[in-house]
Every structure is written in structure tokens, then in C-alpha cells.
Amino acid sequence: EVQISGGGDGAAITPGNINLQIASRYGSTSVQPVSIAGRPIYVDSVGRNIRQFGTASDGSGAAESKEVSILSQSLINSPVRMDVWRNSDGDYLFVVNSDGTAAVLNINMDQGVVGWTKATCVGSFVDVCQRTDIPSSSRR
Numbered sequence: 001e002v003q004i005s006g007g008g009d010g011a012a013i014t015p016g017n018i019n020l021q022i023a024s025r026y027g028s029t030s031v032q033p034v035s036i037a038g039r040p041i042y043v044d045s046v047g048r049n050i051r052q053f054g055t056a057s058d059g060s061g062a063a064e065s066k067e068v069s070i071l072s073q074s075l076i077n078s079p080v081r082m083d084v085w086r087n088s089d090g091d092y093l094f095v096v097n098s099d100g101t102a103a104v105l106n107i108n109m110d111q112g113v114v115g116w117t118k119a120t121c122v123g124s125f126v127d128v129c130q131r132t133d134i135p136s137s138s139r140r
Contacts, residue, residue, distance in 0.1 A: 001026065001053060003063040023063035026051060034084045036091045037109045041068065047078045050095065050105070068105065072116035075103035083128045100124025 001024045007017030027045030034041055039054040050069040056062045069076050078098040085092045090108030097103070102119035119125065 001063065001065055021063075023053075024065040026065055029079070031079050031082055034082050034093065036084055036093055036105075036107050041082070041093060043079045043082070048073060048076050050076060050079070050082075050093075068107075068114065069116065072103060072105075075101075075116055075118055077101065081127050094119070094128040096125045096128050100126070102128070 003021045003023045004013060005019045006013045007019065011017060029043045029045060029047055031043045036052065039052050041050060041052045044051050049067050051065045052068050053063065053065050056064045076095065076097065079095045080098050081096040083094050085094065090106055090113060093105040095103045102125040103116055104119050105116050107114050
């Protein structure tokens with residue numbers, strides 16, 4: 001993860017003043033990142049950690065990559081797919097693991113909610129996606 005800026009505060013990035021700073025060295029897998037609460041979420045190169053990329057809370061403006069799965073290590077096992085579903089309760093991140101299990105993260109920043117749960121079904125999870133062609137009255 002790299003943070004790119006211009007030569008000074010608010011300066012435009014040009015070929016003559018580009019400044020690259022390494023923000024972290026966690027790397028990522030080939031799982032497509034998604035966005036929750038306006039920040040990208042990705043699987044780091046270890047394949048057991050879900051991280052959210054954003055700006056440091058100390059006011060420095062530095063980029064940081066916080067682990068959002070630290071309390072749910074038993075639920076994350078080599079993710080192969082992620083997708084987000086949003087509603088008035090918050091954002092839900094669905095993570096499908098290579099072993100057919102799945103985990104769900106609920107985030108509602110306004111209410112300070114960040115919680116993981118195990119998703120279950122008869123059989124195994126293969127993929128997850130959000131369908132937009134289903135009328136809202138038919139969704140469950």
C-alpha cells in the first residue's frame with residue numbers, strides 16, 4: 001500500500017512533484033477489495049486477515065491499514081470472495097473461505113458497531129454477490 005501526494009499541502013500531483021510513501025507492507029491476495037463506510041477493505045497477503053485502509057486517527061494524515069478481523073480469526077480461512085450488502089442497519093461484508101465456510105461482518109460507524117458472525121447453510125458456500133434486480137419487497 002502506497003500513499004501518493006503532491007509536493008505540499010493540497011498541491012496537485014505532477015510528474016515533477018510526486019511523492020510516494022509506503023503506508024504498509026501487508027500486501028493483498030487476489031480477492032477483489034470492496035468498500036465499507038467509504039474505505040477499502042481487502043484480504044492481506046497472509047490470507048487470514050481482513051484489513052481496512054484509511055487515514056490515521058491521530059490527525060497526521062498518514063495512511064494506515066487496520067485489521068478488522070483480529071477478534072474473528074477462527075472465522076477467516078483463506079478467503080476466495082467478498083462482497084458488501086448495505087441497508088439502513090449498516091454495511092454487511094460477506095466473506096467466503098476456500099473451505100466453503102463463510103463469515104459476515106456488520107459495520108455501522110454511526111452506532112459504533114463492528115461485529116463478526118459465522119454464516120451457515122446446508123452444504124458449502126461457493127460465492128457471494130449482491131443482486132440488484134430483486135424487488136426490495138422480495139428480499140429477505
